[in-house]
Amino acid sequence: MAENFDLVVVGSGPGGYIAAVRASQLGFRTAIVERERLGGVCLNWGCIPTKALLRGAELLHQLKLGEQFGIQVENSSVDLAKLVGHSRGVADKLSGGIAWLMRKHNVTVIEGNARVTGKCRLEVDTGQGTTTIDAPHIVLATGAHARDLPGIPFDGELVWSAREAMTPKALPQKLLIIGAGAIGVEFASLYNDLGSEVTLVEALPRILPVEDADISAFVDKAFRARGITIHTGAKVEGVRPAGNGVTASVYSGGETRELQFDRVILAVGIGGNLDGLGLEALGVKLDRGFIATDDYCRTNVVGLYAIGDIAGPPWLAHKASHEAVICVEKIAGVAGVKPLEKSHVPGCTYCRPQVASVGLTESAARESGREIRVGRFDLAANGKALAIGEASGFVKTVFDASTGELLGAHMTGPEVTEQIQGFALARGMEATEAELKHAIFPHPTLSEAMHESVLDAWGEALNH
Known part of the structure; x- marks a missing residue:
């Protein structure tokens, strides 16, 4: 006999677990199926543990810069096992936190491999048998996997x-x-x-x-x-x-x-985790190795949805989480649900120097046929950047010259991944140069470079 739920999510990454939480909040009897660890690749093997490792590398770099601040540090080195242990510990803690969220929101967690066996029906191989689940709404959030190259397969050793x-x-x-x-x-x-x-x-x-x-x-x-x-x-x-x-x-x-x-x-690059889901039998439409969806994450099969990496680019955790909310709220009939605007999704790269961006690049803006204005401000002229010894980087902004619309923003330098949301918010609120020029940025902060870049696009930069 099949178990019955209102909504079932397959995959518990940043798209899947958010979909389950929001569904529960909206009154759905909800289950989530996960074959490995709660949190998916992002939490266990991607976004979070890599940032823990990168933080260790950043600290080592900063120790080597101590001399310019009068700090003497000799023989600094890395205990690789401890650094990796810290990274894994963070992942373990957050995975446990997702388990707590599932309990808090009364989401049933089912461990195993799921397969769609018909419209509104799943079978889950739990390793101890097969569980059949019926639900009018099935959300696929199985993520993606790293691709190898012909003749250069992963071997885990070399x-x-x-x-x-x-x-x-x-x-x-x-x-x-x-x-x-x-x-x-x-x-x-x-x-x-x-x-x-x-x-x-x-x-x-x-x-x-x-x-x-x-x-x-x-x-x-x-x-x-x-x-x-x-x-x-x-x-x-x-x-x-x-x-x-x-x-x-x-x-x-x-x-x-x-x-x-x-x-x-x-x-x-990556490929969608499609194998074993049973999509071929249902005739689920694919697009270049990922599941094709409409603006509200619906596939061509009624009652079947896809969010996150499995649904195509941009392959970002925060995009998956946002799609999760859009998908579930649309199912629930929440008023005012808007489709995802992909050009509003910020991208962040946590190398040194960090990189963050949102919207169109300068070349893409020019290719669109618009007349544009471009502003740039180098961190070499930013007081906070100089004070902390990290004055390498810049902020670049791209505007529509006739309407003042912020078309894109591009940043590199210290902590730009924490600042890009200001420009993402401006894009989402349809702010123009008028609002951005008159916004008050605190001093001394790295974010002042954002303001100066806006001013520079209109020939009004005050600090260069």
Whole structure:
């Protein structure tokens, strides 16, 4: 006999558990199915544990800068096991916190592998048998997995995915990272600060290819100054074991070279977790390896929804959480539910220097046919940045010249990931340069550079 719920969520990442909580709040009898650990990849193997590792690397970097503040620090080093232990401890604590949230909101947690066996029906293999669940609304939030390359599969020893890269038993002396998107540059920054010789290979013409070109160029220059070797417009043609490491064939600058590394990290993109869900039998429509949905996360099958990474880009935890609320509130008939505006979703990369952005890049804004105004303010002229010894970076803003609409904002430097929400809020509230120019930014703060960038777009910057 089948168990009955009003709404069932498959997957407990930042999309899935938020969908379950909101559904419960709206009065649905709710269940969530998870095959591994509550919290999904983001909490257990992605967003959160990587930031714990990056914080350790940042502290090590800051200790080395102590001299300029009159602080003497000698023989600073990293206990890799303790750093990894801290990262895993944070993930464990937050996973337990999600379990508490499920209990608080009376969400039934079912452990196992779910398969959609018909409209409004799931079967869950619990390892001890099969549980059948009927629900008029099934929300798929199974996330995504790292992709490998033809001829360069993950092996967990020499060729690492993000999981192995977050739990190293020893620091590789020479490290190759294939892919220079957000994940690749974060690992490059992390391992460089910890002491590895890092080589970063990107097939496209520049690192961080989805970011504004000026941001990419700035981070590229900063990475090279740190000793990170970068090959763009390049390709790793193959990797083969060599002793305790690997030999990689790297094509760059018109020639192929054989280079030696201890380990390789693949960071070349992701694919949706579709296998085993039973979507083929239902005729669920896909789009380039992800589930196709409408503006309210509905698939082409009535009663079946998809949110987060499995539903396509942008592949960001906060996008998944926002989609979760949109999806469930639309199902519940909440008044005023609006579709996700993807251009309002901020992106953050936690390398050193940090990168954050929202909206259109300068090139995309120009290609749209608009007449635009562009402002820029360098942190070298920001008092707080100078005071803390982190005066490298800038803020760039892009406006529609005729309407004053903020089309995009792009930032790199210290703690820009904590500041970008100001521009995201402005985009969401349809603020123009008039509101932004007259907003009062506290002094002394790094955020003053945001204000100066706005003023600069209109030829009114006050501090340069």
